[in-house]
Amino acid sequence: MARAVTPRRKIITTAVAWAIGLLIFFPIYWTILTSFKTEAQAINDPPLFFSFDWTLENYAVVQERSDYMRFLWNSVILAGGSTLIGILVAIPAAWSMAFVPSRRTKDILLWMLSTKMLPAVGVLYPISLIFVQFNLLDTRGGLIAVLMLINLPIIVWMLYTYFKEIPIDILEAARMDGANLREEILYILTPMAIPGIASTILLNFILAWNEAFWTLNLTAANSAPLTAFIASYSSPEGLFFAKLSAASTMAIAPILILGWFSQKQLVRGLTFGAVK
Amino acid sequence: MGHIILENVKKRFGEVTVIPPLDLEINDGEFVVFVGPSGCGKSTLLRLIAGLEDVTGGRIIIDGKDATSVPPARRGLAMVFQSYALYPHMSVRKNIAFPLRMARLERAEIDRRVKAAAEVLNLTDYLDRRPGQLSGGQRQRVAIGRAIVREPAAFLFDEPLSNLDAALRVGMRLEISELHKRLETTMIYVTHDQVEAMTMADKIVVLRAGNIEQVGSPLELYRNPRNLFVAGFIGSPKMNLINGSIAAQHGAETIGIRPEHIFASSEGGEWHGKVSVSEHLGSDTFFHVTCDGIPEPVTVRVGGEVDLHYGDDIWLTPDPNHLHRFDTQGLRVA
Amino acid sequence: MATQHSRSAARLMLAPAVVLLLGWMLVPLTLTLYLSFKKYLPLRGDSLQNGLEWVGFENYARFISSSAFWPSVQATLIIVGGVLLITVVLGVLLAILLDQPIWGQGIVRLFVIAPFFVMPTVSALVWKNMLMDPINGIFAHLWRFFGATPVSWLSDASVQSIILIVSWQWLPFATLILLTAIQSLDSEQLEAAEMDGASPLARFFYIVLPHLSRAITIVILIQTIFLLSIFAEIFVTTGGSFGTRTLTYLIFQRVVDSQNIGLGSAGGVYAIILANIVAIFLMRIVGKNLDR
Known part of the structure; x- marks a missing residue:
């Protein structure tokens, strides 16, 4: 039960919370705002907060000069592909650990988690070696595989915690009703776990989208996603603040919107079910 | 049909023996109640018959055929769970139709049987609701409906009334008894409540620590308890x-x-x-x-x-x- | 508890995930371990085809004794420690603030968690240019407005700048988890304490903070694992110069820039060991949670 709070106190906490919220959000807000300015206005002193000529020119220039759409498409393919394959591998695994646990289930779960903690840099060379060997460098397929593997433990864990909440009675009822394993998973488990599966997909899409070690190190012109597209802006060339802002806005906008929808699941996914 | 024989059936979980070797015959059309205190192995025994657990030893024979290693789906039995185990994402209609869909029956036939079952169980007005929108007693009836449409060789009930309040329990007890009279199908019913056992059973099987203490009709058990355990367990007060x-x-x-x-x-x-x-x-x-x-x-x-x-x-x-x-x-x- | 049939089905369904992860772990790990005992300088003509010279623990010794090693350990510790301190302390305060009844709570929450969804390369670039640029950045404008001389953040206060950027990225994570934990606190406990005469400060230290201890531990451990391998933020801003070369970045440079694979692999093994020490603690907590 929430208690009644004096209006004065509510006004003060509201003001403080909004001030801090806006402060934290400011870099993003400023980036979005700057993307609509001209280059000269972008570096105007004092900074222009509203009174400037809104322009979409930067977006056009960025798209024209660096083919934003191709990077965007790569990001979608990489994040989507790795998440989808991950889910397909993880659903059976999570089913088996949640509903037919054995003495080793706990160890397997923890071991899967431990692979997530392998520092990427420690295996950078071997992975690139394997990529060279199998002609995977700068291919989407190779990167999808890597992104899928680094996120697989999280996918399995999230699904596992969601599946755990489904009473096994219901699956057994389906078995008694004549469903085979495939039908049990397809008609009973999956529809019941749809909210959990959806949030797992969402969170892992975001993680894969933002992944910036392997995408920077294993891609070049062909399969580079938005992370690499943005990194190419790190060397300035003349006046470029507005264009940088436009490029940044385009890179984060899709995921920012998705992310805002998934904030609840974020906690569960990133703490491996330890905090709900 | 619904003649079930347990021959020398054993069950161990790791080192723990839950059911020592046990023999039991359940005749076609009988209403058999497994009764005993919690942890006596009665639910395990039911799950062994259902095929949801493997036996460690012995044979289960259903209608003359060895069903020991037949998966639950193909034993021709239907089960009503303590939690009802309704599919929350399906309407009542789809819940009841599910076993028929799994059996690949034709649509018309499925509709006909679902309608018939709904009438018997007073569920006709609720067919398009989800289980979450039903009362405890209605859910119980859906679970029974899902069992009867299959026309199984036997019904298995696992403490089906324990989640209902006292008044509803008495009503459902009568309904299940009536259902048995009408269908004349074998029913195996697990409960820890000796009142349910006495009022419903043709034959009571009293279990303690996996052992059968006595088998008999309610009055036999009441009049001639074989030992102190049965004497103390049957009868109220x-x-x-x-x-x-x-x-x-x-x-x-x-x-x-x-x-x-x-x-x-x-x-x-x-x-x-x-x-x-x-x-x-x-x-x-x-x-x-x-x-x-x-x-x-x-x-x-x-x-x-x-x-x-x-x-x-x-x-x-x-x-x-x-x-x-x-x-x-x-x-x-x- | 299940039948033999479902148990073998379960094993079959678990297999793909286990095999994939096992391969993902073992193959590169074995290669790294193997290479760490070899002299391997591709630029000087060494190649896998011609066979590599076995050098024993020389790479391990050289990695530690190199003049860059200890500074990199120091940089790593300062950056990880600084970010942890900032995110946990501010995270607790923010979580408590957001738990209060305020108008527009949902919107404020969205503002606060937004940085977590910004890809690392973007946040690094935005901070580097839009905010920290010594001539045109917002900070420079602000400093000049108050009559101060703008700071060249990424060269003069490089480590602090990196800490600031990374903290900004991870504060939402800490806040969100701690907020979830706070919301699970039974309000009757607080009311009981209030009836017992505990002041708000006492209630915070004796009830709220102990309740949050598990969530704080989890935040620290998970963040440590991610922070030990921050890469893009440094890659885009300082490129490892001005004292911001962390262990991860040092290994990256050994492997990619100076193409000393053997040395880099030995460093990689160190990084793996380090990460595993942290991981063991995290797994204990998560494992305990599994038993409940």
């Missing part, structure tokens, strides 16, 4: 069990006498005692009496209203025709 010199007078280690088989008087009788607690139910009155020479209080039933209170003198006389005698092993002495 419980049978009075008395040790010591009074038992010795009757030539037994322990004697048992049900509260309804003791004659009480305020003037004179075999045992003298004082009333400690009196429970007035209207139709009956139960006295808990502290008797001279008997350590445990003796419960006695008296018809109607009797005006005796705490501390009043009372004399009890057991009916010799209903006195049960047990030996040192706790077994009944004839």
Whole structure:
């Protein structure tokens, strides 16, 4: 039960919370705002907060000069592909650990988690070696595989915690009703776990989208996603603040919107079910 | 059909033996109740019959065919779970139709059978609701509906009434009994409640620690409990069990006498005692009496209203025709 | 508890995930371990085809004794420690603030968690240019407005700048988890404490903070694992110069820039060991949670 709070106190906490919220959000807000300015206005002193000529020119220039759409498409393919394959591998695994646990289930779960903690840099060379060997460098397929593997433990864990909440009675009822394993998973488990599966997909899409070690190190012109597209802006060339802002806005906008929808699941996914 | 034979059936979980070798025959059309305290293995036994667990040894024969290694889906049995286990994402209609869909029946046939089952169970108005929108009793009926549409060889009930409140439980008990009379299909029913066992069963199987203590009709068990455990478990309120010199007078280690088989008087009788607690139910009155020479209080039933209170003198006389005698092993002495 | 049939089905369904992860772990790990005992300088003509010279623990010794090693350990510790301190302390305060009744709570929450969804390369670039640029950045404008001389953040206060950027990225994570934990606190406990005469400060230290201890531990451990391998933020801003070369970045440079694979692999093994020490603690907590 929430208690009644004096209006004065509510006004003060509201003001403080909004001030801090806006402060934290400011870099993003400023980036979005700057993307609509001209280059000269972008570096105007004092900074222009509203009174400037809104322009979409930067977006056009960025798209024209660096083919934003191709990077965007790569990001979608990489994040989507790795998440989808991950889910397909993880659903059976999570089913088996949640509903037919054995003495080793706990160890397997923890071991899967431990692979997530392998520092990427420690295996950078071997992975690139394997990529060279199998002609995977700068291919989407190779990167999808890597992104899928680094996120697989999280996918399995999230699904596992969601599946755990489904009473096994219901699956057994389906078995008694004549469903085979495939039908049990397809008609009973999956529809019941749809909210959990959806949030797992969402969170892992975001993680894969933002992944910036392997995408920077294993891609070049062909399969580079938005992370690499943005990194190419790190060397300035003349006046470029507005264009940088436009490029940044385009890179984060899709995921920012998705992310805002998934904030609840974020906690569960990133703490491996330890905090709900 | 629905003739089930358990032959030498065993179950171990790791090192723990849940069911020692056990034999049991369930005849076609019988209403069999497995009853016992929690942890006695009755649910495990039911799950073994269902095929949701493997037997560690022995055979399960259903209608003459060895079903020991047949998966649950193909044993032709239907089960009603304690939690009902309804599919929350499906409407009542789809829940009931699910086993038929799995059996690849034609749509028209499925619709016909679902409609028939819904009528029998008074669910017609609720067919398009989700389980979450139903009351406990309605959910229970959906679970039963899902079982009956398959026309199974036998129904398995796993404590189906334990999640219902007391009033509803009595009603559902009657409904299930009526259903059995109408369908004449074998039913195996697990409960820890001896009242359910007594009221519904053709045959009661009393289990303790995986062992069958006694098998028989409710009245057989009531009249001739084979041992102390069954004597104490069947009947409400419980049978009075008395040790010591009074038992010795009757030539037994322990004697048992049900509260309804003791004659009480305020003037004179075999045992003298004082009333400690009196429970007035209207139709009956139960006295808990502290008797001279008997350590445990003796419960006695008296018809109607009797005006005796705490501390009043009372004399009890057991009916010799209903006195049960047990030996040192706790077994009944004839 | 299940039948033999479902148990073998379960094993079959678990297999793909286990095999994939096992391969993902073992193959590169074995290669790294193997290479760490070899002299391997591709630029000087070494190649896998011609066979590599076995050098024993020389790479391990050289990695530690190199003049860059200890500074990199120091940089790693300062950056990880600084970010942890900032995110946990501010995270607790923010979580408590957001738990209060305020108008527009949902919107404020969205503002606060937004940085977590910004890809690392973008946040690094935005901070580097839009905010920290010594001439045109917002900070420079602000400094000049108050009559101060703008700071060249990424060269003069490089480590602090990196800490600031990374903290900004991870504060939402800490806040969100701690907020979830706070919301699970039974309000009757607080009311009981209030009835017992505990001041707000006492209630915070004796009830709220102990309740949050598990969530704080989890935040620290998970963040440590991610922070030990921050890469893009440094790659885009300082490129490892001005004292911001962390262990991860040093190994990256050994492997990619100076193409000393053997040395880099030995460093990689160190990084793996380090990560595993942290991981063991995390797994204990998560494992305990599994038993409940």
